[in-house]
Amino acid sequence: SEEFSFVDHSHRRFNPLTNSWVLCSPHRAKRPWLGQVEDAAVEQRPSYDPKCYLCPGNTRATGAKNDSYASTYVFENDYAAVHAAQPDCSTTALAQVAGKGASAELFQVESMRGQCKVVCFSPRHDLTLPELSFEEIGKVINAWQKLYRDMSETPGIGYVQLFENKGAMMGCSNPHPHGQLWALSDVPSEPAKEISSLKSFHAEHASDACSCLLCSYAAAEQKNSETEATNRVVFQNDSFMALVPFWAVWPFETMIVSKQHVKSVADLDSKQVLDLAEAMQNLTARYDNLFQCSFPYSMGLHQAPTETHEDAEFCHLHLHFYPPLLRSATVRKFLVGFEMMAEPQRDLTAEQAAARLRALSSVHYKVAAK
């Protein structure tokens, strides 16, 4: 009788971090694509753009003026999604939209306070993360460390989300290399799910040598990387591993995970900071090389909500990269219809994606062309 094959047969894989499934249909990569093609990004930009609201010394729409910064630069988001001070949502206020006598179960609301900041990665308008040096990326990580520590000490802040949207396809409205910080009064849904899984795993493995889900997973993938068919690792150094998770959703989704149990970016020493910078540089250079374009993605850090959060010790620093491209610089994966209504679905397997990223040079194609 026929044997089950991971490259021919549909299957679902389980994500133990978020407690969810992904449907994998590897044979489906063969179907022709007749749908929307994206605009290829314009690749030539000046190193300084007088109209860019992120370039050094420029004036923003609100009238504020950027410093003439030379490395990284952090400022308050002019269109913040949350504000530091606002009233609580009272029962009276709730009744105004939920209706009088509304069921408390069906109409639940919480006031959400916080701060939003913009983190410019470089004064250079024409560069992106993979084109920066390790040292320059190290400075970005140092800025994250400072922000995370400052926010952790700010009263009313319960969670700090650091992330980057890269490329117009990912809703990024300015190509100047930058990320964001959204710090909130409460822990949002995704990290809350992860923390809950990390805590359950810890409780179930309390008497084992390793009780951290991500320490165990990193160790398993380290071992698996010795055999080609089970190798999901794209790059590793002493401190970090960049891999395609077994349960990846996006075609070339990756995770950079700390090999040591590190709670947050603030706990990284200077060697670990440079190792993370190297992993980020290596991975994003391969991304750009895959389709010879500036590879769009959303990237974010998951770590302890704040330094003193009661669940901080269970948390394990990792970065998620969610890139939409599937076949070329202009053909993306759509997570729509079935994916929205039922379950995320992917075509190529995690192993296939990892092998393709591994086969690429980590020298950026623009550097190689020089």
Next chain:
Amino acid sequence: SEEFSFVDHSHRRFNPLTNSWVLCSPHRAKRPWLGQVEDAAVEQRPSYDPKCYLCPGNTRATGAKNDSYASTYVFENDYAAVHAAQPDCSTTALAQVAGKGASAELFQVESMRGQCKVVCFSPRHDLTLPELSFEEIGKVINAWQKLYRDMSETPGIGYVQLFENKGAMMGCSNPHPHGQLWALSDVPSEPAKEISSLKSFHAEHASDACSCLLCSYAAAEQKNSETEATNRVVFQNDSFMALVPFWAVWPFETMIVSKQHVKSVADLDSKQVLDLAEAMQNLTARYDNLFQCSFPYSMGLHQAPTETHEDAEFCHLHLHFYPPLLRSATVRKFLVGFEMMAEPQRDLTAEQAAARLRALSSVHYKVAAK
């Protein structure tokens, strides 16, 4: 002291169906949009396109020939994500990708069988749902009923997902009006979450007059629709209500919910079928009228997994519409960075979205222009 206001202050709302939160930042609708604008869809299409693989009588890429159909037409998807027959995933097979001695917790896989079908809504290449008559939409619903019943009786099928991707922006590769069916051996993540919530609600309200979450919610919104500030209903008739859920994520997300406790589309009588057709027509015409364009969305039915599923009685038929447009025919909402890493975020409130849809005519702008 300042009072909390739903149109000025950030808050999160809880979705009791999926047990998740959405961050709402109403003041943020004011920020200028400098990012990607989408291509406006080409609106003029011939009523028959000899190159379309969905038009009546045409030959598909695989060589199969479509019937010369006159109303709706169902056929097997030539590039199905799942197949009816394939082997189980054995431990030996799993070891080939997960690695030997891999933790059963961290590397979980299930074989996934099923069937994928395409449902053409009309022979006319140039029409979309809101441009069909109630009777024609009724035929689409009749086709869904038959498919759902047939699949329910098919051995090995445990769940039936009916959905439509409309518009290139939503990954739809052919503008010919059509939807899809993906029937699977197991219940996928999203409906599984909903069923779990419906069951919990039932258990907690077993001694109440109403123990169905969606019956209670529909009744509450019916009452709320009497006051402008709490009115989230866009349209209603005897059998269905089209509303912007209190916890909507997408800017103009809506749900069409049955007012009676109906398990599945198969349980609708002929009057309810026409009422559903009317609700679908009315809602999608308003969608097109909002930005005077063919409004893209993903739409899908949530109902009992199959007719005889053990949890069928807890299920309550409803349709979700997830449309991406935010400000115009070419400016969409991106659920990226923060949304992917932390929590879905929206700008305008559910109440504001409902008021805008309500204010529009339900006569399609193309019909009105004639």
